[in-house]
Amino acid sequence: MNEVLIKAKLAKKASSKLALLDSSTKNAFLIALSNALLDSKELILKTNEIDLLHNDHLSDSLKDRLRLNSSRLDSMAEALVQLSQAEDPVNHVISETIRPNGLRIQKVSVPMGVIAMIYEARPNVTIDAAALAFKAGSAVILRGGKEALNSNKAFVSILRSTLLSCDLDPELIQLIEDPDKELAKTLMTANCLIDLLIPRGSARLIKTVLETATVPVLETGIGNCHAYVEKSADQDMALKIIVNAKCSRPSVCNSLEKVLIDEAIAETFLPKLVSKLRQANVFILGDEKSKDIDSTLGLATEEDWATEYLDLKIAIKIVKDLDEALDHIQKYSSKHSETILTSDSILAQRFLDEVDAAAVYHNASTRFTDGGEFGFSAEIGISTQKMHARGPVGLNELCSYKYKIFGEGQIR
Amino acid sequence: MNEVLIKAKLAKKASSKLALLDSSTKNAFLIALSNALLDSKELILKTNEIDLLHNDHLSDSLKDRLRLNSSRLDSMAEALVQLSQAEDPVNHVISETIRPNGLRIQKVSVPMGVIAMIYEARPNVTIDAAALAFKAGSAVILRGGKEALNSNKAFVSILRSTLLSCDLDPELIQLIEDPDKELAKTLMTANCLIDLLIPRGSARLIKTVLETATVPVLETGIGNCHAYVEKSADQDMALKIIVNAKCSRPSVCNSLEKVLIDEAIAETFLPKLVSKLRQANVFILGDEKSKDIDSTLGLATEEDWATEYLDLKIAIKIVKDLDEALDHIQKYSSKHSETILTSDSILAQRFLDEVDAAAVYHNASTRFTDGGEFGFSAEIGISTQKMHARGPVGLNELCSYKYKIFGEGQIR
Numbered sequence: 041m042n043e044v045l046i047k048a049k050l051a052k053k054a055s056s057k058l059a060l061l062d063s064s065t066k067n068a069f070l071i072a073l074s075n076a077l078l079d080s081k082e083l084i085l086k087t088n089e090i091d092l093l094h095n096d097h098l099s100d101s102l103k104d105r106l107r108l109n110s111s112r113l114d115s116m117a118e119a120l121v122q123l124s125q126a127e128d129p130v131n132h133v134i135s136e137t138i139r140p141n142g143l144r145i146q147k148v149s150v151p152m153g154v155i156a157m158i159y160e161a162r163p164n165v166t167i168d169a170a171a172l173a174f175k176a177g178s179a180v181i182l183r184g185g186k187e188a189l190n191s192n193k194a195f196v197s198i199l200r201s202t203l204l205s206c207d208l209d210p211e212l213i214q215l216i217e218d219p220d221k222e223l224a225k226t227l228m229t230a231n232c233l234i235d236l237l238i239p240r241g242s243a244r245l246i247k248t249v250l251e252t253a254t255v256p257v258l259e260t261g262i263g264n265c266h267a268y269v270e271k272s273a274d275q276d277m278a279l280k281i282i283v284n285a286k287c288s289r290p291s292v293c294n295s296l297e298k299v300l301i302d303e304a305i306a307e308t309f310l311p312k313l314v315s316k317l318r319q320a321n322v323f324i325l326g327d328e329k330s331k332d333i334d335s336t337l338g339l340a341t342e343e344d345w346a347t348e349y350l351d352l353k354i355a356i357k358i359v360k361d362l363d364e365a366l367d368h369i370q371k372y373s374s375k376h377s378e379t380i381l382t383s384d385s386i387l388a389q390r391f392l393d394e395v396d397a398a399a400v401y402h403n404a405s406t407r408f409t410d411g412g413e414f415g416f417s418a419e420i421g422i423s424t425q426k427m428h429a430r431g432p433v434g435l436n437e438l439c440s441y442k443y444k445i446f447g448e449g450q451i452r
Numbered sequence: 453m454n455e456v457l458i459k460a461k462l463a464k465k466a467s468s469k470l471a472l473l474d475s476s477t478k479n480a481f482l483i484a485l486s487n488a489l490l491d492s493k494e495l496i497l498k499t500n501e502i503d504l505l506h507n508d509h510l511s512d513s514l515k516d517r518l519r520l521n522s523s524r525l526d527s528m529a530e531a532l533v534q535l536s537q538a539e540d541p542v543n544h545v546i547s548e549t550i551r552p553n554g555l556r557i558q559k560v561s562v563p564m565g566v567i568a569m570i571y572e573a574r575p576n577v578t579i580d581a582a583a584l585a586f587k588a589g590s591a592v593i594l595r596g597g598k599e600a601l602n603s604n605k606a607f608v609s610i611l612r613s614t615l616l617s618c619d620l621d622p623e624l625i626q627l628i629e630d631p632d633k634e635l636a637k638t639l640m641t642a643n644c645l646i647d648l649l650i651p652r653g654s655a656r657l658i659k660t661v662l663e664t665a666t667v668p669v670l671e672t673g674i675g676n677c678h679a680y681v682e683k684s685a686d687q688d689m690a691l692k693i694i695v696n697a698k699c700s701r702p703s704v705c706n707s708l709e710k711v712l713i714d715e716a717i718a719e720t721f722l723p724k725l726v727s728k729l730r731q732a733n734v735f736i737l738g739d740e741k742s743k744d745i746d747s748t749l750g751l752a753t754e755e756d757w758a759t760e761y762l763d764l765k766i767a768i769k770i771v772k773d774l775d776e777a778l779d780h781i782q783k784y785s786s787k788h789s790e791t792i793l794t795s796d797s798i799l800a801q802r803f804l805d806e807v808d809a810a811a812v813y814h815n816a817s818t819r820f821t822d823g824g825e826f827g828f829s830a831e832i833g834i835s836t837q838k839m840h841a842r843g844p845v846g847l848n849e850l851c852s853y854k855y856k857i858f859g860e861g862q863i864r
Contacts, residue, residue, distance in 0.1 A: 056782065060805060137827055143816060145826060152838050153808065231662065235838045250643065254662045256669075256839035277861040284863035370468065392856040393472060396565065404555060404859025413864065414557060414855070415549055426564050426647045426852035427668035428840040440838035443826070444804040447816025449689040451696035452825065 044226040047214040048181055048233040051154045054211040055179035059151045061208075063128040066175055069206045073171065074120035076202045080194075081113050087194040088163065095161070095187045101291065106161045106188055116167050119418060123175055126417030129435040130177045144446040149439045151177030153235035156227055157420075158249060160241035161185035166195040169238075170213050172420050176438035179212045181234070183227060185241075186219035193217065228253035235440070238433070240421050243348070258428060260421035263293035263376035264348045265406040268365040268391065270382035271302040275309055277403065278381040279316050285379070285405040287320045291350050293422055294377050294409040298345070299356045300365045306358045307333060313356070322352045329358040345372045362387050366394055373397055375424050377406035398424060398431035456638040459626040460593055460645040463566050466623040467591035471563045473620075475540040478587055481618045485583065486532035488614045492606075493525050499606040500575065507573070507599045513703065518573045518600055528579050531830060535587055538829030541847040542589045556858040561851045563589030565647035568639055569832075570661060572653035573597035578607040581650075582625050584832050588850035591624045593646070595639060597653075598631035605629065640665035647852070650845070652833050655760070670840060672833035675705035675788035676760045677818040680777040680803065682794035683716040689815065690721070690793040691728050697791070697817040699732045703762050705834055706789050706821040710757070711768045712777045718770045719745060725768070734764045741770040757784045774799050778806055785809055787836050789818035810836060810843035 077084070088108040095106060134147040155178045157169045166182055173180040184192045192215055200210035216223060228237060231254055238258045239249035249257060267285060269278045285296035301309055310326075310333050317324055325344055326337035340355040345368070359365045369378055379401035380391040388402040399409040409431060411419025416434030423429045429437035489496070500520040507518060546559040567590045569581045578594055585592040596604045604627055612622035628635060640649060643666055650670045651661035661669060679697060681690050697708035713721055722738075722745050729736055737756055738749035752767040757780070771777045781790055791813035792803035800814040811821040821843060823831025828846030835841045841849035 056806070056808070059808075139825070139827060143820060143825075150808075150838075250666045256671075256837050258839070259668075274861070280863055281861065288864055394468070396468065396471075396562075397854065399855040399857060401857045402859060404857055404862040405864050407864040408555060408857065408862065409855075413551070413555075415551060425668050426562075427670070430853055431855050441842055442809065443811040443821075443843050445811060445813045445816055445820065447814060449686070449693065450816040450820065451692055452700055452817050452819040 042223060042226055043218050044181075044216055044223045045230065045233070047216065048154065048227070048230050050211040051179035051181055051214050052233050054209040055151070055153050057209065058174070058179060058212055059130070059153070059177050061177065065206070065208075066128065067124040069202065069208060070120050070124035070171060070175065072206055073199065073202045074117040074124075076198050077113055077117045077120070077167070080198055081110060084108060084113060084191070084194050085110070088191045090190045091163075091188055098187065102161060106163065106191075108163060108191060112164065116164055119168070120171055123171055123418050126175065126435060128175070129439045134441055141450050142448060143450050146444040146446075147441055148444055149436075150442050152438060152440050154179045154181065154233060155438065156181040156183070156234045156237045156255070158183045158224065158227070158237065158239045158245065159185065160245060161187035163188040163191035163195060165240060166192045166215075167199070168418065169420055170199050172418050172435065173438060174212065176435050178235070178438065179214070181214045181216065181227065183216040183224060189217065189219070225252055228255060231255050236438075238420060258423055258433065259425040260423055260433070261293045261376070262348050262374045262424060263295070263422070264297050264346065264372060264374040265294065265377045266298045266300060266369050266373065266379070267296055267406070268300040268359070268362070268369070268378075268380045269302060269305070269309060270362065270380060270384060270387055271304040272383040273305070273381040274383060275305070275312065278309070279312060281379070281381060281403070281405050282313060283316050283320055285407050286317065286322055286354050287352065288407055290352050293348070294407050295350070296406055297347070297349055297354065298372070299354060300359045300368060301356060303329070303358050303360055306330070310334060310356065310358075317354060320352070322354055325353070325355040327357040330356045348374065362390060366391070369395055376422060377401065377409040379404060379406050398422065454635060454638055455630050456593075456628055456635045457642065457645070459628065460566065460639070460642050462623040463591035463593055463626050464645050466621040467563070467565050469621065470586070470591060470624055471542070471565070471589050473589065477618070477620075478540065479536040481614065481620060482532045482536035482583060482587065484618055485611065485614045486529040486536075488610050489525055489529045489532070489579070492610055493522060496520060496525060496603070496606050497522070500603045503575075503600055503602045510599065514573060518575065518603075520575060520603060524576065528576055531580070532583055535583055535830050538587065538847060540587070541851045546853060553862050554860060555862055558856040558858075559853055560856055561848075562854050564850060564852050566591045566593065566645060567850065568593040568595070568646045568649045568667070570595045570636065570639070570649065570651045570657065571597065572657060573599035575600040575603035575607060577652060578604045578627075579611070580830065581832055582611050584830050584847065585850060586624065588847050590647070590850065591626070593626045593628065593639065595628040595636060601629065601631070637664055640667060643667050648850075650832060670835055670845065671837040672835055672845070673705045673788070674760050674786045674836060675707070675834070676709050676758065676784060676786040677706065677789045678710045678712060678781050678785065678791070679708055679818070680712040680771070680774070680781070680790075680792045681714060681717070681721060682774065682792060682796060682799055683714040684795040685717070685793040686795060687717070687721055687724065691724060693791070693793060693815070693817050694725060695728050695732055697819050698729065698734055698766055699764065700819055702764050705760070706819050707762070708818055709759070709761050709766065710784070711766060712771045712780060713768060715741070715770050715772055718742070722746060722768065722770075729766060732764070734766055737765070737767040739769040742768045760786065774802060778803070781807055788834060789813065789821040791816060791818050810834065
């Protein structure tokens, strides 16, 4: 039996007791983990240095994702304290009915069981995912990028020793250390052992997981987000929202990638937008009509409309009206986040109703599609599929439910 | 482009209008469909005869699934009327919050979009699935067993002509006619076009779909259901429940397959149970301890404990206590339906809490795991996975949700 199956079986076995654990024991673990992280700062940072040394060939942005530092560890520790204060998502009676035959049927939230995470070289995900799954009552199997292996091993060692010190089963948290792709495949096809698999990372990683997995997968994260500037929009507000949505953190999935401008205001609005975006060092592409107004724009290709840049880059298209905007979004949207900027509440409502995306905004930045901004205590990613959960995946979205049925001898 | 991609694109395009359709228009279609079924009885039955003639080599039980008759069509027509009276699952505000920054976030139920069904030679599924998906606001792509192709074509012809007569887009309902397995694979991997795929049928069909699909799959239906007879059980009640759960319809997934008997009552209870089950023509296997009490029982093998018989066959095991019963169920359960028969409410609550299954019963037959019995208007199958939906999959479970966010210029 290989590493994955052994660890998955240990996790599965451990998960049944965790499912029944009371909230205060779970929260005490999260506090202990927060303290352990702070106490082990020096060790973690030294270990992370080794990963950085081994991966000096990576791009600066990948190294930035791989890098831990004192303030990042402080934030992680603080997030654990906040998570300990969040409401326990398990064992809520979601609904209760009494049937004509007297059967009482309770629908109750329960943990998933075993959650597997496949992710890239971001070691903080190791703590985030393990803690969130733990609070949601599930064991986790973590398979992070090989570049972060030393950091991940250090984190999992702290996680497991903290479990032990809290009289909990260390097998609740498993790290797959061997980077062999065949082992990743075993994880993705362990149908009796894995209840939910969440890939987190690049489009390529997610595609591989979708193609390989036979266990239930929650697809996260590509965001080709649009803003439609309708002709009645408050133009100053629209400029602020677009610049914020593009520039406040261009590398994340809720950042803006495309702007659709109503042709009635294009001649006045487009030059203002181009000027603001260029001040923020954004590279701007446009369709033919946009280039007619500003010939300095690059020409957006068919591929551009479908691309999530994750960079200081944006493409602008001029559209006739709401219908053309809706058609364009339907064709190219990744179903993540879309926003309409307008003073017309009827058109806004049409946009909110008709756009098929996890989060649809009126007069706000797409950057708010985030667990914390939605009032969730934490999140593990943004779902872009419609099955199970959509948008931020927090504690509640990491749970399932079951029916408890109370009878007095009923037969059918 | 092959048949599947063409039809999936047509369905996807049609689905966006259906998502916005008002309830009364949807319900009028269901009534019209009910009437059309009754008006076309003769034609449907003649067509079904052709399928039966072509498939005379099938087993009696498969032919029974393939066969339509006047009263089955009456039931299907009546079910459509009932479905028209069910509450519309779309456009419910599930929750609404106002964030400290003033953003108002509505979580609203929305249709899935396009639902694909892969099923075997049960032509009634064609009408059931299309009608349920329609009421839930989704287009459907149906791929039924080739044995039922003529019946399915007749049904889809009625479905599409009724859509037309109601001024609705006939492309909302698509039938894949070509039985080529490569086309089924195309359907299972059409990630931008299919929002949810539901396989319905044998364990083999479901396994193939899980292994092949890259679109989100809702796993339905294997039921290796257990009854645990605890020592304080009302034995008469236990006998009635077990006989009902095994015999009332042995071919369905919520029928009982295994009985676990507390050793303290085995000597008195087992002979009574064997006698009752044999009166009902049930073939009975037992573990070594059961055979010590009744040597006429067949010996249950390791394979038996994991098998869903779907037949008048059952296996009995004697267990020491609740813990051993829980361990056995955890090891072999298909997570469908499990029941404890006991007068001890504390043990019952432990069973309800600790057994990991879609439906867990106290003193009732497992046969109640059914949409209708749960008070759902209709169902498309029983989910045995934990992601998205568990237990009966009805109108609500065929829906997704999205967030509508109302801002006044908020940026992050």
